[in-house]
Amino acid sequence: MQRYKCIVSYDGTGFAGYQVQPGKRTVQGEIEAVLKKIHKGEAVKITASGRTDAGVHAKGQVIHFDSSLPIPPDRWPQALNSMLGGEIAILSVEKVTPSFHARFDAAGKEYRYILYLGKQKNPFNRNYAYHYPFPLDMAKMEEAARHLIGTYDFSSFCASNTEVADKVRTITGICFKKEDDCLVLSFRGNGFLYNMVRILTGTLIEVGTGAREPADIPALVSARDRRLAGKTAPAHGLYLWEVFYEDSGEESKTTKPGV
């Protein structure tokens, strides 16, 4: 039995999220169905670095699975991609040690949130960016973001129905980049709570409109109360961009701190 680590990209638009749900079309369900075919009817479970919600995209989701088929790693992507539809792409497959775990070994993640700021709606990014055609004060948003860098209990930025006990996470960087008519927010950290990036984005938007002040952020973090933070930004602007591992037989990548 060989364990494989895969980098996977998907357009989340047509899926009820990553995780298998009975009667629903999910990313995990599609990939496992293809693996089952390749393994002649034998079920193969895949494990991801974490779930993504309905409509959320991935540029670099990471999964692992075990197989005893004698397929070389460089042939696996083609084998899987030819049977998967166009919405999911296996970008790479590499052999890893049997102890590698896509979720438990993840040392950090980068998410990106894309805001489309154009005045007119754009049919080509309607599922890939959140259309926000109102003025935003980027300097204030960046100032607010600096208050979010560090290790905090992020309960204020976590969906209230989450059952995770420990809500302490470290955000190592939040970057802002204007690309044409879009504003791309990149969030790096050691881990993110349920809906955390979308709530952080919604709160930063409220700073950008002037509804909140950057100086209000530290008290908002300290309050540990979801009701005090901003709206949850829509799913379709969010991308799981990259997952970082310290040691998995591949070259390690480290997150760089700072905005």
Place this chain on the structure above:
Amino acid sequence: MQRYKCIVSYDGTGFAGYQVQPGKRTVQGEIEAVLKKIHKGEAVKITASGRTDAGVHAKGQVIHFDSSLPIPPDRWPQALNSMLGGEIAILSVEKVTPSFHARFDAAGKEYRYILYLGKQKNPFNRNYAYHYPFPLDMAKMEEAARHLIGTYDFSSFCASNTEVADKVRTITGICFKKEDDCLVLSFRGNGFLYNMVRILTGTLIEVGTGAREPADIPALVSARDRRLAGKTAPAHGLYLWEVFYEDSGEESKTTKPGV
């Protein structure tokens, strides 16, 4: 009665093309349905600069329609867009003289064809670019394109079932631009025959692979035989990018000759 000229953008993926067809979802059908609602049940016909096929996109299709509703031009886009789905966007509406005709007055058009050259499939452009992950000799393609600039009978580059009598058209420019992993081909001319841009693209691809030589193009044009040209490139890489008018109450734009 006032005549209006509109610039319209649409994602062609979900449509059976531009033109109304019984029982099918089309761009014209969607826009006319919304105009009918706005006019309280009265049918309003729209006229476009030309049709686009199923899967073909538009960044700047032009249509005209007549209305006696007292809606100012700058309010029309919002009125229409709020009732149209996300796949169609009315980018602008302006008053024109009653003699303006979106099709007959069109002095020229620009189409673009986007080739995605990346090795890996990309879930995010699968409907918006033709994935061609093989080497292409761009210098040869540009040399071939230069033989296509000018006024010719383009029968070799026209779907054979077309009933247009006069197949003489003028191509004023073909531009090549690399954008990240994509190659964008821009075609400008006074008009294009059915499937012409897709057949030109398919033929240029065959030059890029070495299957044809640039020097063979003049004989291919002279032959006026569709069977001798290249494959019709897929619809989903094609965009009607802009339509040019000499005089419609707006500033006129002229096409620039040359590759």
